[in-house]
Amino acid sequence: xxxxxxxxxxxxxxxxxxxxxxxxxxxxxxxxxxxxxxxxxxxxxxxxxxxxxxxxxxxxxxxxxxxxxxxxxxxxxxxxxxxxxxxxxxxxxxxxxxxxxxxxxxxxxxxxxxxxxxxxxxxxxxxxxxxxxxxxxxxxxxxxxxxxxxxxxxxxxxxxxxxxxxxxxxxxxxxxxxxxxxxxxxxxxxxxxxxxxxxxxxxxxxxxxxxxxxxxxxxxxxxxxxxxxxxxxxxxxxxxxxxxxxxxxxxxxxxxxxxxxxxxxxxxxxxxxxxxxxxxxxxxxxxxxxxxxxxxxxxxxxxxxxxxxxxxxxxxxxxxxxxxxxxx
Numbered sequence: 001x002x003x004x005x006x007x008x009x010x011x012x013x014x015x016x017x018x019x020x021x022x023x024x025x026x027x028x029x030x031x032x033x034x035x036x037x038x039x040x041x042x043x044x045x046x047x048x049x050x051x052x053x054x055x056x057x058x059x060x061x062x063x064x065x066x067x068x069x070x071x072x073x074x075x076x077x078x079x080x081x082x083x084x085x086x087x088x089x090x091x092x093x094x095x096x097x098x099x100x101x102x103x104x105x106x107x108x109x110x111x112x113x114x115x116x117x118x119x120x121x122x123x124x125x126x127x128x129x130x131x132x133x134x135x136x137x138x139x140x141x142x143x144x145x146x147x148x149x150x151x152x153x154x155x156x157x158x159x160x161x162x163x164x165x166x167x168x169x170x171x172x173x174x175x176x177x178x179x180x181x182x183x184x185x186x187x188x189x190x191x192x193x194x195x196x197x198x199x200x201x202x203x204x205x206x207x208x209x210x211x212x213x214x215x216x217x218x219x220x221x222x223x224x225x226x227x228x229x230x231x232x233x234x235x236x237x238x239x240x241x242x243x244x245x246x247x248x249x250x251x252x253x254x255x256x257x258x259x260x261x262x263x264x265x266x267x268x269x270x271x272x273x274x275x276x277x278x279x280x281x282x283x284x285x286x287x288x289x290x291x292x293x294x295x296x297x298x299x300x301x302x303x304x305x306x307x308x309x310x311x312x313x314x315x316x317x318x319x320x321x322x323x324x325x326x327x328x
Contacts, residue, residue, distance in 0.1 A: 060101030164266025
């Protein structure tokens, strides 16, 4: 099977929203009147971002999910994406489920594949995604990292830390009941992009980011660009690891600091971390309900720069947690 046969069989589909899709040198997009394009790229490399044993259907899902998560953090509606794919060989047994997982998620969010490239080489998946955000009264409604204000509440969607738990099980450093591992593994290999929540938070949240490298590391980007500090309640954060309650009986192999480290710096969560004024708490609750996404208030934004961790009594907790950095 040649390169163009591969594209034709697994990735070519009729253009729906795009003016021109797969088949020409360029695709053509026409944003709706009164909108801006939101654009993001992510690369997944075998051995760095995923294990060679991962189910290819889940990998196809995750490859697009991590990009849709960026659109969610911007409050953007998905529009289209391109796929650059390096493959060791044209393996139909791998390509069929990979494309199924990829395109099923694309269809779920109305995000069509409009082009890209294929080549032979070590397995590498690079997606560029395009979305739309409205412009109202000459102002973009995009959620940015730079809008957090002193006094804002700090929220996180869903759960965090379970993907890191699954990774540690794969590494052989811990063991957990099979059902707990399968749930955590699903969080690692098939994350849910919070697209609906991101759009629901437009006009409500003051800043937002998706959690890819760890909650504290990604919070640091908001703090730097907004010129503020933050206080995080570790007692709330540790309970955001869904597996924590399920493993309380096996805590001999886990101390509380380990669980807290996974919650604060585990990475691969792809949840939304966002800020909003206390006056918007009812609106945040409504956005969570309308998008069927749980959200938890975990702290607040401070005037004083820096990041502070506190326990359930408000006492300071040492910050010894480092989020993921590819080149650190």
